[in-house]
Amino acid sequence: MADGSSNELLEAPLVIEYPFMRTTGPVIGAFLTGLRDGRVLGITGADGRIVCPPVEYDPMTGAALTEMVEVGTEGVVTSWSWVTTVREGQPLQRPHALALIQLDGADTSMMHVVDAGTSDAMSTGMRVAIRWADEREGLISDIAAFVPAGAQ
Amino acid sequence: MRDVAIVSVSQSTHQRSLDHLNEVEMIQPVIQGAFEQIDATIRDIDFVCSGSSDYLAGQAFSFVMSLDAVGAWPPMAESHVEMDGAWALYEAWLKIQSGHADTALVFAYSKASPGDLPRVLSRQLDPYYYGPLWPDSVAIAGLQARAMIDAGLTSEAAMAEIAHRNRTVALDNPHAQVKGSASIEELLAQPYLSDPLRVHDCPPISDGGVAVILAAGDKAHQWSKRPAWIRGLDHRVDSHNFGARDLTTSPSISIAADKAGVAHGKVDIAELCTPFTHQETIAVKALGLGDDCVVNPSGGPLAANPMMAAGLIRLGEVANRIMDGTADRGVAHATSGHCLQQNLIAVLEGEG
Amino acid sequence: MPPYDNDRVVVELTNPGWSQPEIHIPAGGGDGEPVQRIRVPAALRYRYNPGTAPTEFLLALANKKLVGGVCPETGDVYVPPRGVSPVVGRPTSGTVEIGPNGTVTTFCVVHIGFGVNAPPTPFVSALILPDGAAVSLYGTILEIPIEQVRTGMRLEPVWVDDDELTTSFENIKYWRPLDEPDVDPDLLKGHM
Numbered sequence: 001m002a003d004g005s006s007n008e009l010l011e012a013p014l015v016i017e018y019p020f021m022r023t024t025g026p027v028i029g030a031f032l033t034g035l036r037d038g039r040v041l042g043i044t045g046a047d048g049r050i051v052c053p054p055v056e057y058d059p060m061t062g063a064a065l066t067e068m069v070e071v072g073t074e075g076v077v078t079s080w081s082w083v084t085t086v087r088e089g090q091p092l093q094r095p096h097a098l099a100l101i102q103l104d105g106a107d108t109s110m111m112h113v114v115d116a117g118t119s120d121a122m123s124t125g126m127r128v129a130i131r132w133a134d135e136r137e138g139l140i141s142d143i144a145a146f147v148p149a150g151a152q
Numbered sequence: 153m154r155d156v157a158i159v160s161v162s163q164s165t166h167q168r169s170l171d172h173l174n175e176v177e178m179i180q181p182v183i184q185g186a187f188e189q190i191d192a193t194i195r196d197i198d199f200v201c202s203g204s205s206d207y208l209a210g211q212a213f214s215f216v217m218s219l220d221a222v223g224a225w226p227p228m229a230e231s232h233v234e235m236d237g238a239w240a241l242y243e244a245w246l247k248i249q250s251g252h253a254d255t256a257l258v259f260a261y262s263k264a265s266p267g268d269l270p271r272v273l274s275r276q277l278d279p280y281y282y283g284p285l286w287p288d289s290v291a292i293a294g295l296q297a298r299a300m301i302d303a304g305l306t307s308e309a310a311m312a313e314i315a316h317r318n319r320t321v322a323l324d325n326p327h328a329q330v331k332g333s334a335s336i337e338e339l340l341a342q343p344y345l346s347d348p349l350r351v352h353d354c355p356p357i358s359d360g361g362v363a364v365i366l367a368a369g370d371k372a373h374q375w376s377k378r379p380a381w382i383r384g385l386d387h388r389v390d391s392h393n394f395g396a397r398d399l400t401t402s403p404s405i406s407i408a409a410d411k412a413g414v415a416h417g418k419v420d421i422a423e424l425c426t427p428f429t430h431q432e433t434i435a436v437k438a439l440g441l442g443d444d445c446v447v448n449p450s451g452g453p454l455a456a457n458p459m460m461a462a463g464l465i466r467l468g469e470v471a472n473r474i475m476d477g478t479a480d481r482g483v484a485h486a487t488s489g490h491c492l493q494q495n496l497i498a499v500l501e502g503e504g
Numbered sequence: 505m506p507p508y509d510n511d512r513v514v515v516e517l518t519n520p521g522w523s524q525p526e527i528h529i530p531a532g533g534g535d536g537e538p539v540q541r542i543r544v545p546a547a548l549r550y551r552y553n554p555g556t557a558p559t560e561f562l563l564a565l566a567n568k569k570l571v572g573g574v575c576p577e578t579g580d581v582y583v584p585p586r587g588v589s590p591v592v593g594r595p596t597s598g599t600v601e602i603g604p605n606g607t608v609t610t611f612c613v614v615h616i617g618f619g620v621n622a623p624p625t626p627f628v629s630a631l632i633l634p635d636g637a638a639v640s641l642y643g644t645i646l647e648i649p650i651e652q653v654r655t656g657m658r659l660e661p662v663w664v665d666d667d668e669l670t671t672s673f674e675n676i677k678y679w680r681p682l683d684e685p686d687v688d689p690d691l692l693k694g695h696m
Contacts, residue, residue, distance in 0.1 A: 009171060010559050010671055014266070014552040016210045020279075020544050026527040028280050029539045037534035051396055053281045059391040066525045070532065079302070079399070081294025082347035087271050088547075089286035098291040100395050109395035111282055111295070119347050124302050138539035140284050174555025177587040180595060194593060210550035220586050223593025266550040275546065284544050 049107035072104030157379030161468035166360035166456035169265035198253035203237030237464030238486030261361025322451025355427035355457035380471035384412030384499035405438035423466035557587035580638035603634030
């Protein structure tokens with residue numbers, strides 16, 4: 001109960017929470033279905049480059065894209081940073097890398113995490129591979145994380 | 153095109169946390185300050201536009217409440233953008249260009265202190281692929297910094313120099329939050345916050361706001377001896393899919409700069425809304441700024457970064473230096489989204 | 505006015521507009537139903553501080569009082585106080601006690617409640633003008649048959665038990681009728 005002092009700093013916890021159900025459409029839906037099936041799909045861009053994760057419209061021209069292709073489950077780190085303060089909801093609850101990963105056969109990078117253990121184990125250009133989640137349901141978290149290739 | 157100028161600028165003293173004030177109490181003196189500078193009131197204003205984001209303090213429709221600080225009675229023409237106030241200024245400028253107003257009040261503010269800002273900003277990401285990973289905004293900026301370092305376009309030492317320079321000049325800015333800097337050697341000796349970024353490479357978290365008054369033609373002359381005329385104003389956006397773009401360049405800044413006419417004259421000063429040190433390098437190059445241009449005389453967002461206001465503050469800082477005669481022509485930049493995804497460029501000029 | 509022609513042609517669309525292009529998916533996928541929707545809950549957590557004027561309001565509630573902020577130009581009292589007079593854009597000149605009794609300025613009967621805290625339906629949701637204030641507060645009205653609720657009726661707040669008082673508007677459980685004559689609704693105009 002308040003003590004009536006007008007210098008008192010009142011504070012209350014506030015949670016903004018939404019259950020969000022999002023429809024995926026056929027392109028994102030196909031990608032997530034692919035993850036559930038244990039494969040990764042990209043899409044062919046207007047200039048022929050393979051965009052992964054796939055998008056409905058070309059990032060440069062805006063043209064509607066329709067030709068999906070399978071890309072590899074391994075790839076190359078094109079950039080990374082190291083996360084020491086882990087936060088609620090992140091795929092790994094220990095220090096890890098946030099990285100851009102270009103999967104074999106794709107021409108763009110996907111952002112995800114790399115469970116490398118220490119930042120010394122990370123380098124631009126290193127090869128990483130998908131560690132699949134034990135149970136997959138058609139979400140980006142079907143990829144539990146990437147790991148240094150050969151370490152799955 | 154009508155001649156439109158910034159004639160008054162008012163800012164709060166930005167702080168890490170203004171926990172004893174609500175947003176209305178925080179922004180009211182800032183708005184009042186903008187009016188007092190030119191001896192005007194809300195009755196002289198045809199249009200009000202504000203920039204803010206409900207997600208920062210977790211208050212839905214908080215911008216509606218902020219109109220208490222304006223004294224919006226009788227009811228007036230008013231609008232809001234869920235973006236940096238620089239885009240609210242763009243809307244107000246359009247309103248004046250279209251002949252629906254001659255004067256406008258533009259303000260922007262935020263209190264990010266109640267929440268975990270790096271986590272809140274993950275809501276700007278693709279909701280299917282990246283949002284569910286809840287990456288923090290600093291780690292995402294780190295991806296761009298690493299790309300810059302790998303490409304040889306910057307280095308940790310160059311980034312530390314940018315931090316040192318900005319925060320040192322901030323000593324002369326009464327509104328800045330982080331003033332003064334340790335030496336570059338001391339900065340580089342600090343541990344990483346999010347390798348390759350150290351604390352000094354990142355902006356502070358700030359509560360604060362800014363208010364700016366626009367006026368067209370004769371009204372501008374009535375309110376300011378040397379109005380800061382907006383000679384060019386443009387904004388562009390790069391792909392939201394940052395895995396699909398080159399993070400070391402900013403085509404949107406270059407295109408906006410071209411459309412705003414940056415290269416049409418000498419640029420005395422540039423205020424860049426580049427909250428991370430490596431981003432200043434990207435913006436300077438994309439704008440084609442020469443060595444004779446003074447970058448961030450205010451200390452920039454590294455010295456104070458109230459979300460949603462930092463970009464409008466850059467326009468205000470350039471305008472102030474034109475109005476007081478320190479500069480004749482300047483460029484102001486505002487940004488939105490991760491890794492400089494969306495950018496606005498303004499060219500301001502004084503006469504005589 | 506000319507008669508309305510339901511059959512008149514406004515415009516002919518030569519291009520029927522956008523339609524979903526067919527997406528070609530490489531063979532080799534599984535047999536399951538394609539993913540069409542995903543649940544991606546999001547929760548953001550904050551520490552909320554009410555600010556100076558709202559703090560006075562909340563502290564007063566802990567003492568079973570209502571307070572409002574005074575407009576420095578008109579003397580009107582605004583509630584809940586936010587520190588600034590909304591019609592002049594200046595800081596309020598002070599805080600004064602209002603109510604705690606009030607008058608119904610408008611109301612509606614809710615038949616479909618929403619949210620976990622909604623009272624049992626049907627219930628009366630009302631705007632209640634505290635004595636001395638210029639604008640109304642939200643509240644629910646109980647202890648009276650719904651069809652007897654009317655604009656202008658006098659109410660008093662029903663507070664939680666003393667040991668349940670906190671710095672919260674929830675200290676007021678609901679409002680109930682006061683045995684006082686109704687206020688002429690004409691006098692309530694502009695006070696919602």
